[in-house]
Amino acid sequence: MEKAILSKSTFIRGLQCEKSLYLYKHNYNLRDVASPQLQAIFSQGTNVGLLAQGLFPEGVDASPENYYEMAKSVVKTLQFIKDGEQIIYEATFQYNGVIVALDILVKDQYGWRAYEVKSSTSVSDTYIMDAAIQYYTIVNSGIDLKDISIVHINNQYVKDGDIDIHELFSVESVYDKVLEVLPSIPNQIARFKTVIAQKEVPVMDIGSHCNNPYSCDFKGQCWNHIPDYSIFNISRLTADKKFELYQNGVINFDQLDLSTAPLNEKQQVQVISELEQKTFIDKPNIQHFVNNLEYPIYHLDFETMTAAVPIYNNSRPYQQLVFQYSLHIEKQNGEITHKEYLAEANPNLDPRDAFVKQLIEDCGTYGDVLVYNIGFERGKLNDLMALYPQYTFEINNIIIRLKDLMTPFQKKWYYSPKMIGSYSIKYVLPALVPELSYQDLEIKEGGTASNTFTQMVIGTFQGDIEKTRKDLLEYCKMDTFAMVKILEKLKTIV
Numbered sequence: 001m002e003k004a005i006l007s008k009s010t011f012i013r014g015l016q017c018e019k020s021l022y023l024y025k026h027n028y029n030l031r032d033v034a035s036p037q038l039q040a041i042f043s044q045g046t047n048v049g050l051l052a053q054g055l056f057p058e059g060v061d062a063s064p065e066n067y068y069e070m071a072k073s074v075v076k077t078l079q080f081i082k083d084g085e086q087i088i089y090e091a092t093f094q095y096n097g098v099i100v101a102l103d104i105l106v107k108d109q110y111g112w113r114a115y116e117v118k119s120s121t122s123v124s125d126t127y128i129m130d131a132a133i134q135y136y137t138i139v140n141s142g143i144d145l146k147d148i149s150i151v152h153i154n155n156q157y158v159k160d161g162d163i164d165i166h167e168l169f170s171v172e173s174v175y176d177k178v179l180e181v182l183p184s185i186p187n188q189i190a191r192f193k194t195v196i197a198q199k200e201v202p203v204m205d206i207g208s209h210c211n212n213p214y215s216c217d218f219k220g221q222c223w224n225h226i227p228d229y230s231i232f233n234i235s236r237l238t239a240d241k242k243f244e245l246y247q248n249g250v251i252n253f254d255q256l257d258l259s260t261a262p263l264n265e266k267q268q269v270q271v272i273s274e275l276e277q278k279t280f281i282d283k284p285n286i287q288h289f290v291n292n293l294e295y296p297i298y299h300l301d302f303e304t305m306t307a308a309v310p311i312y313n314n315s316r317p318y319q320q321l322v323f324q325y326s327l328h329i330e331k332q333n334g335e336i337t338h339k340e341y342l343a344e345a346n347p348n349l350d351p352r353d354a355f356v357k358q359l360i361e362d363c364g365t366y367g368d369v370l371v372y373n374i375g376f377e378r379g380k381l382n383d384l385m386a387l388y389p390q391y392t393f394e395i396n397n398i399i400i401r402l403k404d405l406m407t408p409f410q411k412k413w414y415y416s417p418k419m420i421g422s423y424s425i426k427y428v429l430p431a432l433v434p435e436l437s438y439q440d441l442e443i444k445e446g447g448t449a450s451n452t453f454t455q456m457v458i459g460t461f462q463g464d465i466e467k468t469r470k471d472l473l474e475y476c477k478m479d480t481f482a483m484v485k486i487l488e489k490l491k492t493i494v
């Protein structure tokens with residue numbers, strides 16, 4: 001068997017960018033290191049794929065021992081078909097230099113049907129192309145496919161008892177859409193083979209394709225002429241406008257013509273602040289914000305976990321579930337006390353049950369509840385209210401007391417060049433309170449906290465659980481202590 005040149009994933013890579021395809025084939029080691037978050041997404045995808053096999057149970061598995069032995073899976077798959085097998089997992093086919101492994105191949109009374117499993121909640125254009133390259137390879141290998149479907153997560157599913165995989169997954173035929181794009185597939189394969197056979201790296205400038213449909217893992221190579229802080233960091237400027245500036249030769253702020261650049265007022269504040277190294281302070285608005293706070297102030301922050309396959313009853317796929325909070329209570333006389341909650345990491349113990357009770361107790365009945373990014377905490381409180389109607393009054397009492405410490409920074413009432421265009425607390429803190437830092441903490445951001453706790457719950461966490469629980473507490477405590485200090489700084493400013 002001739003050696004395959006393209007796989008399903010390299011085909012999709014080629015559609016995104018020919019240079020990425022070339023580098024992947026010739027300079028694989030230059031790829032950026034995958035973040036722990038990305039690795040968690042990959043392993044989640046594998047688990048979802050295995051679970052979906054339950055939709056068609058008792059199949060035979062054509063999986064290779066390892067990625068480099070996929071050719072053996074082609075032989076195995078053909079043998080399974082000859083032997084009359086009706087359900088084949090990881091059915092692998094090769095044609096015209098392309099090798100593909102389909103998640104589930106099923107034969108029923110009408111013929112063969114293909115199922116590709118995705119851990120996302122809808123079918124994207126990329127998935128259609130993914131299905132099309134599979135359809136092309138399978139059909140040309142002599143299998144008369146009657147249908148091809150994407151199996152994806154149904155985000156409306158609510159767990160109630162054991163997981164019902166027939167409810168958890170939605171099966172969506174993409175047969176008609178695949179037939180529409182099928183005529184383009186042979187030309188694309190030929191084009192990608194030519195790209196791979198080239199002696200030189202294809203010339204391809206950076207563009208919006210670097211993040212679409214996936215964040216490219218060769219940015220470390222292609223983006224190294226862009227400084228850490230550039231027009232690409234202008235807050236809320238669309239990718240199209242950024243690349244339009246870039247194509248006109250503008251990378252650094254000092255190359256911008258502010259009279260013509262497509263920037264709104266807040267974006268201009270960011271640029272001028274950087275160019276003149278000047279801090280903008282809108283004292284009247286900050287003063288109004290600070291003076292309208294009602295004591296005691298409850299500085300509150302939630303951490304949430306999420307899983308593609310819901311772990312707890314009354315939760316949906318990918319729903320963000322609260323498992324931890326930190327609360328600094330600040331009295332008008334300056335006295336500060338700290339309270340916190342961190343759930344037990346146990347798949348049989350819903351973290352929200354004890355969370356809601358302790359939160360209600362800790363938040364008292366009067367005084368503002370200050371959060372950073374109100375939409376997040378308000379959304380989680382509304383979820384809790386829907387889940388625990390018996391606490392409607394108490395939770396609503398917290399919701400109506402919410403105020404957002406992010407507002408002065410989001411509205412640019414305070415903007416320092418040190419915030420480099422961001423109003424996230426991770427950038428606001430070092431700008432206002434440089435002596436306080438997340439850098440010394442073991443857990444430095446919410447994504448890591450979320451993944452860590454989720455891994456503890458499902459039993460895949462490898463590490464010192466007791467120490468890591470302390471790290472989680474330290475991290476969340478820092479978030480609300482940072483809020484106390486940021487507010488203190490705002491008070492001194494006005």
Ligand code: SF4
Pocket residue numbers: 016017018019020021023204205206207209210211216217218219222223
């Ligand atoms: S970073 Fe952009 S230009 Fe470079 S290989 Fe990736 S997609 Fe292509």
